[in-house]
Amino acid sequence: MMDTGTLQVNEILTGRFCIREFRDSDLESVQTYQSDPRYLQHYDSKPDAKRIISKAIAWSKESPRKNFQLAISLTSSSEAMGGIGIRTEGYTNNEAELGFELNPTYWGKGFARDAITHMLTFCTQQGFTKLHAITKTSNTRAINLIQSLGFGHYQTKRTDEFYALHL
Numbered sequence: 539m540m541d542t543g544t545l546q547v548n549e550i551l552t553g554r555f556c557i558r559e560f561r562d563s564d565l566e567s568v569q570t571y572q573s574d575p576r577y578l579q580h581y582d583s584k585p586d587a588k589r590i591i592s593k594a595i596a597w598s599k600e601s602p603r604k605n606f607q608l609a610i611s612l613t614s615s616s617e618a619m620g621g622i623g624i625r626t627e628g629y630t631n632n633e634a635e636l637g638f639e640l641n642p643t644y645w646g647k648g649f650a651r652d653a654i655t656h657m658l659t660f661c662t663q664q665g666f667t668k669l670h671a672i673t674k675t676s677n678t679r680a681i682n683l684i685q686s687l688g689f690g691h692y693q694t695k696r697t698d699e700f701y702a703l704h705l
Contacts, residue, residue: 547559547598547606547608547660549614550608550656550660551614552652552653552656554648554649554652555610555611555612555613555619555649555652555653556610556611556612556613556614556616557608557609557610557622557653557656557657558608558609558611558614559594559595559598559608559609560590560591560594560595560598560607560608560609560618560621561591561595561609562591562595563617564591564609564611564617564618565587565588565591566617567617567618567619567641568587568590568591568618568621569587569588570641571619571620571640571641571642571643572584572585572587572639574641574642576642576645577639577641577642579676580673580674580676580677580680590607590621593607594607594608594609594621594623604626605623605624605625605626605627606623606624606660607621607622607623607625608621608622608623609621610622610640610649610653619640619641619643619644619649620638620639620640620641620644620649620650620653621637621638621639622636622637622638622639622653622654622657623636623637623638624636624657624660624661624664624666624669625637629670632665632666632667632668633666633667633668633669633670634661634666634668634669634670635669635670635671635672636654636657636661636669636670636671637671637672638650638653638654638657640653645679650683651683651686651687654683654684654687655687658687658703658705661705662705666705667704667705668702668703668704668705669689669702669703669705670700670701670702671684671689671700671701671702671703672698672699672700672701673698673699673701674697674698674699675694675697675698675699676697681699681701684701684703685701687703688703689701689702689703690702690703
């Protein structure tokens with residue numbers, strides 16, 4: 539992967555929404571959708587929104603930057619309605635793990651597909667050659683989505699499914 543320095547992702551405009559750096563003011567909206575029972579159905583415990591946002595902000599200051607945890611919002615100034623990230627820990631230089639989440643209010647409207655598609659372009663620009671996605675075997679919506687985007691299944695381990703995409 540190329541050295542991204544302290545790359546800030548000011549915003550990726552998609553025409554429908556914005557992918558941008560997380561900020562402290564996103565905490566309340568993220569805590570709200572992460573408390574929704576529909577969101578929690580595939581989690582063993584409730585995610586810690588404060589820790590996630592703090593880590594995202596810290597990652598935005600890394601040099602060289604290796605991880606990207608970004609907010610999905612309707613506009614650059616509106617609250618987060620989800621997140622999408624690229625994490626490199628445990629992977630080779632050109633590989634990373636893709637993760638995404640969305641407020642259940644926005645499920646089924648194509649936002650996750652569009653966000654992932656834009657992140658795939660971003661990952662190619664950053665020099666990644668392979669992405670992994672891990673989800674619960676019960677999360678058929680996520681499985682169907684990533685498979686439709688070209689991710690291939692390579693392992694089932696306990697309650698998790700593992701997928702990969704070569705860029």
